[in-house]
Amino acid sequence: MLVQSLFALAAIMPGLFACPGHDNHRRMPNRKRQAVNEPNATLPSDWAYEASYNWGKLSKDYVLCQTGTQQSPIALSLGNGLSLNHIPVFNYPANVSGNFFNWNYGPAFTLEHNGDWTSHPSFDYDNETLYLKGWHIHAPADHSVGGDRSKAEMHFVHVDAEGHEAAVLAFRLDPGNSNSTFFNQFPSMISFLEPDVQETMDIDLRPALDSVLHFNEFWTYQGSLTSPPCHEGIRWFVARQIMFTGVQQMQAILGASTYSARAEQEVWQHRINE
Ligand SMILES: *[C@@H]1O[C@H](CO)[C@@H](O)[C@H](O)[C@H]1NC(C)=O
Ligand SMILES: *[C@@H]1O[C@H](CO)[C@@H](O)[C@H](O)[C@H]1NC(C)=O
Ligand SMILES: *[C@@H]1O[C@H](CO)[C@@H](O)[C@H](O)[C@H]1NC(C)=O
Numbered sequence: 474m475l476v477q478s479l480f481a482l483a484a485i486m487p488g489l490f491a492c493p494g495h496d497n498h499r500r501m502p503n504r505k506r507q508a509v510n511e512p513n514a515t516l517p518s519d520w521a522y523e524a525s526y527n528w529g530k531l532s533k534d535y536v537l538c539q540t541g542t543q544q545s546p547i548a549l550s551l552g553n554g555l556s557l558n559h560i561p562v563f564n565y566p567a568n569v570s571g572n573f574f575n576w577n578y579g580p581a582f583t584l585e586h587n588g589d590w591t592s593h594p595s596f597d598y599d600n601e602t603l604y605l606k607g608w609h610i611h612a613p614a615d616h617s618v619g620g621d622r623s624k625a626e627m628h629f630v631h632v633d634a635e636g637h638e639a640a641v642l643a644f645r646l647d648p649g650n651s652n653s654t655f656f657n658q659f660p661s662m663i664s665f666l667e668p669d670v671q672e673t674m675d676i677d678l679r680p681a682l683d684s685v686l687h688f689n690e691f692w693t694y695q696g697s698l699t700s701p702p703c704h705e706g707i708r709w710f711v712a713r714q715i716m717f718t719g720v721q722q723m724q725a726i727l728g729a730s731t732y733s734a735r736a737e738q739e740v741w742q743h744r745i746n747e
């Protein structure tokens with residue numbers, strides 16, 4: 474029971490984990506809509522997005538947030554060109570199981586995990602295969618493009634075979650003329666996305682890839698987590714295509730979200746598109 478409650482706590486304390494940690498990967502077959510009942514676990518951590526300029530001063534553990542050479546997010550533009558290298562090739566199955574929840578800052582989904590990361594949906598780039606741990610949404614978007622900031626940004630967090638965070642796929646989200654097939658899978662977005670519940674679901678991730686043409690055009694760079702401790706060594710892929718949602722879908726996403734964009738960082742050793 475203790476272990477279980479720690480998992481539950483981890484699920485709703487993003488401050489202890491990065492961006493978030495997606496550690497609530499246990500299936501809960503008997504309760505569709507499970508309360509994660511840790512009293513006050515949703516109290517703020519020791520950092521806040523509204524004060525992201527000084528994270529490095531809050532704790533010795535966060536010093537990279539201030540001194541790192543590859544901090545995320547950064548401003549991108551067509552002036553950077555688009556990447557001709559590191560082309561991602563996806564191997565996502567039709568049906569994945571996981572927990573839909575609110576990471577305190579917005580909608581999120583953690584894939585069920587059986588101990589073997591290599592059984593997860595994956596993508597290859599260069600000579601590496603990376604495995605999807607989960608996705609979450611920030612609002613507004615972390616990455617601006619040509620000075621334009623989307624209403625939200627979805628991060629698909631990928632790990633290596635040992636489970637270390639290694640790459641993030643970024644989808645910029647804006648309202649458009651039709652409902653998104655991907656978000657149609659989460660009809661109850663508004664009603665249950667309080668910070669203390671999660672729901673086991675089977676979903677198809679591929680419509681998200683379809684909506685950005687499978688990253689046929691993208692920027693890539695060497696970056697970091699966008700929340701403390703700001704660890705580096707994360708390869709970012711930012712799709713050029715915007716993923717459009719219905720107006721009500723975007724309102725549902727924003728309604729479930731709290732301000733969660735880190736200030737953009739100076740470009741330094743990010744090697745954009747190199
Ligand atoms: C939770 O925090 C609130 C506000 O700080 C406090 O009033 C309340 O007593 C706390 N509840 C528990 C169970 O600790
Ligand atoms: C998805 O997989 C689960 C088992 O992992 C199964 O119960 C469910 O019926 C599948 N859903 C679809 C739409 O195939
Ligand atoms: C992939 O591995 C092959 C064989 O080890 C090597 O020749 C090639 O340079 C590698 N490619 C990249 C992009 O790392």
Ligand SMILES: *[C@@H]1O[C@H](CO)[C@@H](O)[C@H](O)[C@H]1NC(C)=O
Pocket residue numbers: 650651652719721
């Ligand atoms: C999107 O879905 C909502 C809710 O089902 C519906 O009311 C709305 O008409 C749909 N919008 C479009 C453009 O299809």
Ligand SMILES: [Zn+2]
Pocket residue numbers: 492493609611628699
């Ligand atoms: Zn993120």
